[in-house]
Amino acid sequence: MQTRQQRRRKKLRKGRLFFALFIIFVLIVTGFSTTQYWLGTQISKEAKGLDYTFDEDFNGVKSQDGKVNVLLIGVDSRGEEKSRSDSMMIAQWDGKKDEIKIVSLMRDIYVTIPGYQSYKLNTAFFLEGPELLRKTIKENFDIDVEHYVLLDFAAFENMVDALAPNGVEIDVEKAMSEEIGVSLEPGVQKLSGKELLGYARFRKDSEGDFGRVKRQQQVIEAVKNHAVSLNGIIKAPKLLGVAQPYIQTSMTNSRQLELMSRILLSGGAEIERLTIPIENGYTTASYPGIGSVLEPFWDENIEALKEFLE
Incomplete structure (x- = not known):
């Protein structure tokens, strides 16, 4: 029969063994993640990438309720010093409720831009960058964001191809080709990164920009479903490495990876979507x-907007 001292020693040995195994596991995961991130950077190491400089720092405001609001700015960089934002969204992550919300802001909304006269919303980024766009959204919609992510469309193509080499399944509702760089036929099919981007950017039909925004939201949902799979979670560090040259953000690399990991490991919440202006909520x-x-x-x-986010 074991004495109390022997049992204590046995328990101590088990504790040490568990701690050692835990440290080994952490080192393996860290090493794997670092390697995958490095492999991702090698894929796009020849890329010119984004290199915008902005006069004003981004003064994002942290939410008091634990939610994270990120301003997503999509640009089609072609070497210009300045570019209008092609797409603008507010993405909200609520870790407590496991909720993801996306608000698409139409680029032609007529707004008051602080320090300037009234223009289209996408002009704010062209004039002074992310901080002026943040101020414009705050002044006109009374909504704060904590971070911004400036994303070149080339990053989207590369990330999709790295995540889903065989393509992402989309039900293409009509033939599309005009001004999107690809030709798409109707029907359920798997689209490459370039094709998926073309699908999301198409607007040469009766729906115009509203149809384009709807397809953007549809594409985000489809890509998210791929990303929250086990395969997607494993590839998360690599995806971040692939996209790095094409991203400018107020977040550190560790914060980007932390947020991505939290979302991927959350179980894959459904994305709730809203477009501003709302249906029948505007004139031209x-x-x-x-x-x-x-x-x-x-x-x-x-x-x-407030009811949706808050």
Whole structure:
């Protein structure tokens, strides 16, 4: 029969063994993640990538309720010093409820830009970058964001191809080819990164930009479903490495990987989606030197946005 001292020694040995195994596991995972990230950077090491410089620091505001609001800015960089934002979204992650929400902000919304006169929303980024866009969203919609992520469309193509080499399944609703760099036929099919980007950017139909935004949201949902699979979770560090040259953000690399990992390991929450301006919540107008714009019914849209996010 074991004495109390012998049992204590046995328990201590088990504790030491468990701790040693835990340390080995952490080292293996860390080593694997570091290697995958490095492999990702090698894929895109020849890329020119994004190299925007902005005069003003990004002064994001952290949410008091534990949610993370990120301003996603999509650009089609072709070497210009300045570029208008092609797509703008607010992505919200609520870790407590395991909820992901995406708000698409139409680029032709007619807004007051602080320090300037009224322009289309996407002009704010062109004028001074992410901070002025953040201020514009705050002034017009009374919504704060904590971080921004500036994403070149080339990153999207490369990340999709790294995540899903055989393509991402999408039900293409109509033939598409005009001004998207690819030709797509109707029907359920697996699209490569380039094809998926073309599908998300198509707007030469009766729906115009509203149809484009709807397809962008559909594509995000499809890619997310791939990413939350075991295969996607394993590839997360590599995806971050692949995209790194094409991303500028206020987040550190560790914060990007932490947020990505939390979302991927959360169980794959459904994405809730909203488009601003809301349906039947705007009028159209045209101004000299600016062109056609969307003029929201502000009270209705602000109420819908706050109710959705808060």
